[in-house]
Amino acid sequence: MTGSRPGRIWGLVARQAASHRGPVSAGDACAAAVAAVEVTGAWLSAARGAEADHLMRATDEVSEQLAELQLTLGEGPGRDASTFGGPVLASDLGEVDAVRRWPVFAPAALQAGAAAIFAFPLQVGAIRAGVMGLYREQSGSLSAFQLGDALIFADTATLLLLDAQRQAAGEVVGGSGPGGQPADLALHRAEIDQATGMLTEQLGVGIAEAFIRLRAYAYAHDRGLSGLARDIVARRLRLSPDPDLCQDG
Amino acid sequence: MDGELLSETFVELTDTMVAGFDVIDFLHVLTDRSVQLLDVSAAGLLLADPRGELRVVAASSEAARLLELFQLQNHQGPCLDCFRSGRPVQAADLAAAADRWPRFAPAARRAGFAAVQALPMRLREQVIGALNLFRAGPGALAPADIRVGQALADVATISLLHERGMRHSDTLNEQLQAALNSRVIIEQAKGKLAERLGVDMDQAFSLLRGRARTSNRRLSDLAQAFVDGSEALTGPAAGGSGQRRADDGQLRQPPRPGPRTRS
Numbered sequence: 001m002t003g004s005r006p007g008r009i010w011g012l013v014a015r016q017a018a019s020h021r022g023p024v025s026a027g028d029a030c031a032a033a034v035a036a037v038e039v040t041g042a043w044l045s046a047a048r049g050a051e052a053d054h055l056m057r058a059t060d061e062v063s064e065q066l067a068e069l070q071l072t073l074g075e076g077p078g079r080d081a082s083t084f085g086g087p088v089l090a091s092d093l094g095e096v097d098a099v100r101r102w103p104v105f106a107p108a109a110l111q112a113g114a115a116a117i118f119a120f121p122l123q124v125g126a127i128r129a130g131v132m133g134l135y136r137e138q139s140g141s142l143s144a145f146q147l148g149d150a151l152i153f154a155d156t157a158t159l160l161l162l163d164a165q166r167q168a169a170g171e172v173v174g175g176s177g178p179g180g181q182p183a184d185l186a187l188h189r190a191e192i193d194q195a196t197g198m199l200t201e202q203l204g205v206g207i208a209e210a211f212i213r214l215r216a217y218a219y220a221h222d223r224g225l226s227g228l229a230r231d232i233v234a235r236r237l238r239l240s241p242d243p244d245l246c247q248d249g
Numbered sequence: 250m251d252g253e254l255l256s257e258t259f260v261e262l263t264d265t266m267v268a269g270f271d272v273i274d275f276l277h278v279l280t281d282r283s284v285q286l287l288d289v290s291a292a293g294l295l296l297a298d299p300r301g302e303l304r305v306v307a308a309s310s311e312a313a314r315l316l317e318l319f320q321l322q323n324h325q326g327p328c329l330d331c332f333r334s335g336r337p338v339q340a341a342d343l344a345a346a347a348d349r350w351p352r353f354a355p356a357a358r359r360a361g362f363a364a365v366q367a368l369p370m371r372l373r374e375q376v377i378g379a380l381n382l383f384r385a386g387p388g389a390l391a392p393a394d395i396r397v398g399q400a401l402a403d404v405a406t407i408s409l410l411h412e413r414g415m416r417h418s419d420t421l422n423e424q425l426q427a428a429l430n431s432r433v434i435i436e437q438a439k440g441k442l443a444e445r446l447g448v449d450m451d452q453a454f455s456l457l458r459g460r461a462r463t464s465n466r467r468l469s470d471l472a473q474a475f476v477d478g479s480e481a482l483t484g485p486a487a488g489g490s491g492q493r494r495a496d497d498g499q500l501r502q503p504p505r506p507g508p509r510t511r512s
Binding site: 124125144198 | 298299300301305314318418419422423424425426427428430431433434436437438439440441442443444445450469472473476477478
């Protein structure tokens with residue numbers, strides 16, 4: 001569906017990128033989320049394999065401090081979001097539960113000026129690309145609408161982050177240029193996930209790489225991701241380990 | 250109806266306070282037990298995502314899961330009507346329901362279903378999803394079965410929304426999102442296993458679930474380990490890559506409730 005909610009959010013991310021005249025990046029998704037979700041600041045860290053998180057973007061000093069504190073202390077909502085595989089919504093860091101959960105981080109975050117932190121894993125199933133964190137000076141839950149938007153910002157950041165890894169390796173990636181909105185991550189995607197799993201075997205690659213190759217193939221052959229995935233799942237199409245097949249033609 | 254299984258099921262559906270509670274496992278209990286207890290041949294479950302969409306989170310078979318997806322993709326069907334209205338929706342004969350759901354009704358019949366009953370997952374004003382019950386033969390579900398089905402859905406809903414020591418909407422949302430991602434991991438693992446063994450997605454899923462049960466692990470943890478490559482799954486019994494034989498063929502029949510596979 002065009003004019004959809006992910007479409008609206010992609011527009012906000014693209015506008016953010018236009019303000020610095022650069023290509024759209026995951027950092028833009030993080031920065032655009034601040035105003036849209038009505039939080040004070042945000043940060044985004046990328047996972048680098050087994051390495052610790054790498055801070056890619058922080059919209060203010062407090063955000064940067066929050067990201068660094070978690071890295072130093074080895075605890076916090078962002079850490080938990082990566083491990084747990086779902087968002088961690090800590091709407092009041094002064095609450096007993098929060099302090100019990102993060103005995104060192106929670107008081108330090110309050111001290112730094114954050115009363116609430118909402119951490120979103122940047123993930124597609126088993127693919128873990130990083131974490132997006134949002135904070136507020138005032139405690140309080142996100143509304144259902146804000147939470148929905150935050151999740152879509154995180155989805156968008158995930159795709160942009162995966163594409164950036166690939167672009168850094170000098171390869172063609174799918175559908176995330178300024179005009180091309182990333183395929184909607186949330187909708188109707190069981191076949192996409194199954195096809196991604198099948199490609200790990202067909203191509204002999206890891207799951208993140210398989211997902212990137214699937215999207216690159218769809219982009220290079222001007223095909224919808226769902227239709228392509230259905231063909232792979234129905235075994236009407238196999239991809240070859242030769243990466244040239246993912247290029248045009 | 251199996252009274253003993255029914256009471257065991259109610260116990261299972263209220264048992265959410267344990268450590269390592271897994272929403273996906275929990276919702277699969279709901280769909281599986283619905284099929285075992287009620288006069289239906291398949292069940293599927295949709296839950297609302299804060300992104301503003303419904304998502305398929307559990308199904309008793311691949312056919313039911315695909316039909317749930319079909320409803321989402323085509324924006325029509327009993328589960329959607331049920332979710333939007335918060336009320337039960339039924340079609341005793343899908344052959345006569347082509348006006349109501351021009352795309353869904355033929356698709357359901359092609360999948361081998363003749364009748365459908367959708368039940369809301371609702372607590373007061375909050376509708377969190379819907380349970381779809383599919384029948385192979387035409388005819389309305391008996392009123393007693395509808396009552397029991399609704400009771401199972403109600404108990405599951407209350408358990409999910411249960412105050413668990415934190416603001417319950419935050420907790421539910423955290424769990425739901427983690428569950429949705431677990432679902433993605435499971436689909437990725439199914440694809441990988443199906444390709445490796447040359448089996449279909451249904452068989453791959455049965456194998457995954459069977460292995461999770463016999464090794465007493467959460468399905469999503471096992472799927473993650475398999476996708477990451479830290480676990481082979483095709484083990485000594487199945488030989489390894491390229492073998493077609495399933496190691497646990499009998500697990501296509503869901504076992505009776507016993508100790509839950511939790512770690």
